[in-house]
Amino acid sequence: MVLILIVYFALLLIIGIVAGLVGSLSGLGGGVVVVPALTILLGVPIEYAAGASLISTIATSSGAASRYIKDGLSNIKIGMSLEIATTLGAIAGSLIAAYIYSIGLFQIIFIIFGIALLTSLIPTFIEYKKRRRSRMNIDWTTKTFQLGGRYYDKARKRMIRYSGFRWWFGEAVMSVAGITSGLLGIGSGVLKVIAMDWGMKLPMKVTTSTSNFMIGVTAAAGGAVYWALGYIQPFLLAPVVIGVLAGSYYGATVLNNIRGTRIREFFLTILAIAGIEMILRGLGVA
Amino acid sequence: MELEKAIGITLRLGVALSIILIFIGIFLTFVSGNLENLSESNSSASSLAQIVFGLFQLDGISFIFMGLIVLIATPITRVLLSIFGFLFERNWIYVAITLIVFINLMVAIFVIPGLIIK
DSSP states (O other): OHHHHHHHHHHHHHHHHHHHHHHHHHTSOTHHHHHHIIIIIHOOOHHHHHHHHHHHHHHHHHHHHHHHHHHTOSOHHHHHHHHHHHHHHHHHHHHHHHHHHHTTOHHHHHHHHHHHHHHHHHHHHSOOOOOOOOTTOOOHHHHHTTOEEEEEETTTTEEEEEEOOOHHHHHHHHHHHHHHHHHHSSOOHHHHHIIIIIISOOOHHHHHHHHHHHHHHHHHHHHHHHHHHTOOOHHHHHHHHHHHHHHHHHHHHTTGGGTTSHHHHHHHHHHHHHHHHHHHHHHTOO | OHHHHHHHHHHHHHHHHHHHHHHHHHHHHHHHOOOTTGGGOOGGGOOHHHHHHHHHTTOHHHHHHHHHHHHHHHHHHHHHHHHHHHHHTTOHHHHHHHHHHHHHHHIIIIIHHHHOOO
């Protein structure tokens, strides 16, 4: 009995480490790996897998955010103004999840998760093209919500000033990001990037670090509801959280240089297979 | 700038404290040898009072729960700190925005659980 538990514990720790590694290397966050790995490989009920993923997301976000703040990349004001939508969305999303589970439609969550995972891979396959930004990206929300800032670009060795606009567009997409986060237990980083980069025309570096910064608060709202629903299992979470933190820390520091190589493509392929597997599981085929 | 520093420190301290609590919890769980029903315990069954009581009894699962509570509380503390930061800057619109985010979080923690029928 004790031996089985130790093996189970070690497996969870390894899954966490791999999830943290793949999450930070692919830029998609650990959640998209934790949920398929726990459900498909270990047969953990999906609501507990989502709970474990959501809480690990808080850990990686808080861990990485302190580093981004030091670099001056994340914009606390823009992040905060959009968290109005993500926190409300997360509450709604986790309640929708609770309703779906209560009527026994677990398969639907598998299918939605698979679709979300596959669509989030699309932008990573398309090469991010540097485009000219129009200088006119200013409207009334730019001034009211103070959507601007500056950061030091290490590569270009100079201060970059920026401003964003279309706050309402950002807010609308962020509410969807929040719902997805609460429903599936993931960070929904891709939707956050769509809102800030495509919608509000903020620089990519500011977008990714601010998104990472926001994920913790979004997941805290969803996590609190998950807690009340009983989706948080301490023995499952302890190894997963520690593993994800260790893996993402290693991925962000030591392995940072191998971005954009074959290893990354290999991870993305694994994620694509996981996405398809989730959909098949939901359809009752696998 | 001072606010950003304080937020950075809060986040790091929160994660560190949470990891320490979880490690103690794992250690106590395995040492106690009380490994029955482990995979069945979940968050809906334990109240904060029970968890705090469990800490004094050196109950491993209570330590893990406490670590997870600290983890969830970390970004919330960050929001709370920001309210004071924006108050200090007299940035009223952001005081209001941050208050709304904080209220949303409090609703998620204290109001929603009461509405969930178990």
